[in-house]
Amino acid sequence: MRHSTPDQLAGKALQAYFCHINNFYNKNIAKVFFFAYSALGFKQPHFFICNERQTIMSETTATLYEQLGGEAAVNAAVDIFYRKVLSDHRINRFFDNTDMDKQAAKQKSFLTMAFGGPNNYSGADMRQAHAHLVKKLGLDDSHFDAVVEDLAATLQELNVPQELINQVAAIAESTRNDVLDR
Numbered sequence: 001m002r003h004s005t006p007d008q009l010a011g012k013a014l015q016a017y018f019c020h021i022n023n024f025y026n027k028n029i030a031k032v033f034f035f036a037y038s039a040l041g042f043k044q045p046h047f048f049i050c051n052e053r054q055t056i057m058s059e060t061t062a063t064l065y066e067q068l069g070g071e072a073a074v075n076a077a078v079d080i081f082y083r084k085v086l087s088d089h090r091i092n093r094f095f096d097n098t099d100m101d102k103q104a105a106k107q108k109s110f111l112t113m114a115f116g117g118p119n120n121y122s123g124a125d126m127r128q129a130h131a132h133l134v135k136k137l138g139l140d141d142s143h144f145d146a147v148v149e150d151l152a153a154t155l156q157e158l159n160v161p162q163e164l165i166n167q168v169a170a171i172a173e174s175t176r177n178d179v180l181d182r
């Protein structure tokens with residue numbers, strides 16, 4: 001992978017900023033920006049064109065949800081994920097009395113929210129949803145690890161880049177203490 005120099009990165013940030021403003025006020029007007037801002041410490045002048053298709057801003061601010069591929073991708077991932085969970089002997093007993101259609105729907109809206117997509121989650125919070133599993137069925141770290149593993153394997157199967165899988169795993173990880181009620 002080629003690394004950008006600090007000058008190039010700063011140039012890209014300025015481009016994103018100015019094109020964003022340009023697009024906001026003049027949606028259909030292409031504009032050329034030219035900067036010779038040695039005063040700002042740049043060694044070379046920067047030159048760029050903005051138009052209504054300028055996407056740099058949205059690329060740099062895309063949510064994890066968007067980067068994963070939005071609704072279709074999250075839905076596909078949750079379906080595969082629960083297929084894995086239900087055939088995983090380390091954890092499938094926890095779901096013996098669970099309506100899996102409802103569960104998948106709740107998980108889709110929870111993960112959509114957790115990944116920065118639209119927030120339509122109306123289910124229980126993570127502590128409330130799992131406390132009875134901790135108390136009655138001994139839900140612990142080993143089961144949590146298995147769920148994270150199945151989730152990562154699902155995303156690998158869907159060819160999601162490792163960098164995004166790491167971000168998903170970090171979000172799952174952030175719920176651990178609530179899920180395990182501690």
Ligand code: HEM
Pocket residue numbers: 091094095097098099103106107110122123124125129130133139143144145147148172173175179
């Ligand atoms: C990344 C961590 C986890 C997340 C984000 C998560 C998410 C959710 C969500 C959104 C619900 C629905 C809550 C509701 O009913 O309103 C739920 C329920 C449930 N979760 Fe999790 N969960 C996680 C970890 C686990 C683990 C480790 C297990 C067990 C191995 C588990 C087993 C269950 C079960 C059995 C239910 C349904 C309970 C019932 O039928 O009443 N979850 N979870």
